[in-house]
Amino acid sequence: MSTESIKITINGTDYQVEKGARLIDVCRTNGHSVPSFCYYSDLALQASCRTCLVRIEKMPKLQTSCTITCTDGMVVTTESDEIEKARRGMVEFLLANHPLDCPVCDRGGECELQEMVFDWGGLEERFRERKNYAPEKYLSPVVANDPQRCILCKRCTRVCDEWMGEDAIEAGGRGVNTVIGTYGGWLNCSQCGNCIEVCPTGTLLDATYRHQARPWELSQTITTCTFCSDGC
Ligand code: SF4
Ligand code: SF4
Ligand code: SF4
Ligand code: FES
Known part of the structure; x- marks a missing residue:
């Protein structure tokens, strides 16, 4: 055609x-x-x-x-x-509540937000108000969550809904208090990890090696995924 x-x-x-x-x-x-x-x-x-x-x-x-x-x-x-x-104005809004704690963030070194801020340089920060604080937590044995780093791009909710058909993770709250969360505080899902994979920030992280290695210390190996019977 x-x-x-x-x-x-x-x-x-x-x-x-x-x-x-x-x-x-x-x-x-x-x-x-x-x-x-x-x-x-x-x-x-x-x-x-x-x-x-x-x-x-x-x-x-x-x-x-x-x-x-x-x-x-x-x-x-x-x-x-x-x-x-x-x-730049848009990114300034995204950072209004962001902790920018890159040195202790497991996404540091492979974070799309960090990369953008670093590349642009000289980003203005006019918000002087106290940042919202939301404690780190685990959503499951596989998914760790630092809500304060979220930029509400909703890649995670869409991937869970559209790729996995699970709709296990969703945005809750309103305005500046909006956070990504679960229905009931715990992820009763297939633990595929796709939400971690697509998250551009350190909000959803792999809990299995949390704080144990930095991205640049990992080596990549071509392998077959053993998560499900598709083996793709
Ligand atoms: S999410 Fe990115 S910008 Fe935010 S603290 Fe982590 S590495 Fe830094
Ligand atoms: S691990 Fe997979 S199924 Fe569970 S919330 Fe994330 S994307 Fe959805
Ligand atoms: S993908 Fe990450 S940054 Fe985007 S809404 Fe989900 S948790 Fe927040
Ligand atoms: S509005 Fe176009 S990438 Fe977000």
Whole structure:
């Protein structure tokens, strides 16, 4: 089946792309970096972090590139002072209650939030209020949880619902008091660990080797997953 090709322009360069392609993917494929937290290509759209903002000609406001489908003649800008200011503002909100305790966080070294803050540098911190405190806990023998590090991207809830069909983990509370939690305080689920895997921060962590090794000390081995009978 042939797919229709359309022309879009990103940062002054023309590209032929498949009609219906998602803008954030097209930008990244063509070397125009766009940050994101809530976007995860195999999961339903969430569009809550707003770090993927771009400018699209003839649209009145900055747009979330994770929700935009490319159309013929679209002219996109991914880098400008206006975009950087907006993205930095979003991350400042994400950090309003964040402990930034990277030296003792098991995700440190492979954390998407840490990487972004480190790469950008000089992030403004205008919130001087006392940060919300939420104690660390274990949700199961496999899943450790530090609620204060959560940026509410909801990758975990979507992965549990959409990939595992379990819906075992959910966001509760409102506003700044929203936290990711379980129904009843304990995860009665298959313990697949996918929520840990997709979490971009140190909020959901592997409890089996907690505080025992840093990511850069681990070595990777190609193996067959023994979690279930699929063995994929
Ligand atoms: S979640 Fe990331 S940014 Fe936050 S403390 Fe852990 S490593 Fe640092
Ligand atoms: S371990 Fe798997 S089944 Fe349990 S909450 Fe996480 S994603 Fe859902
Ligand atoms: S626990 Fe992790 S994956 Fe879930 S919403 Fe918080 S930061 Fe996102
Ligand atoms: S990645 Fe687009 S809104 Fe979060």
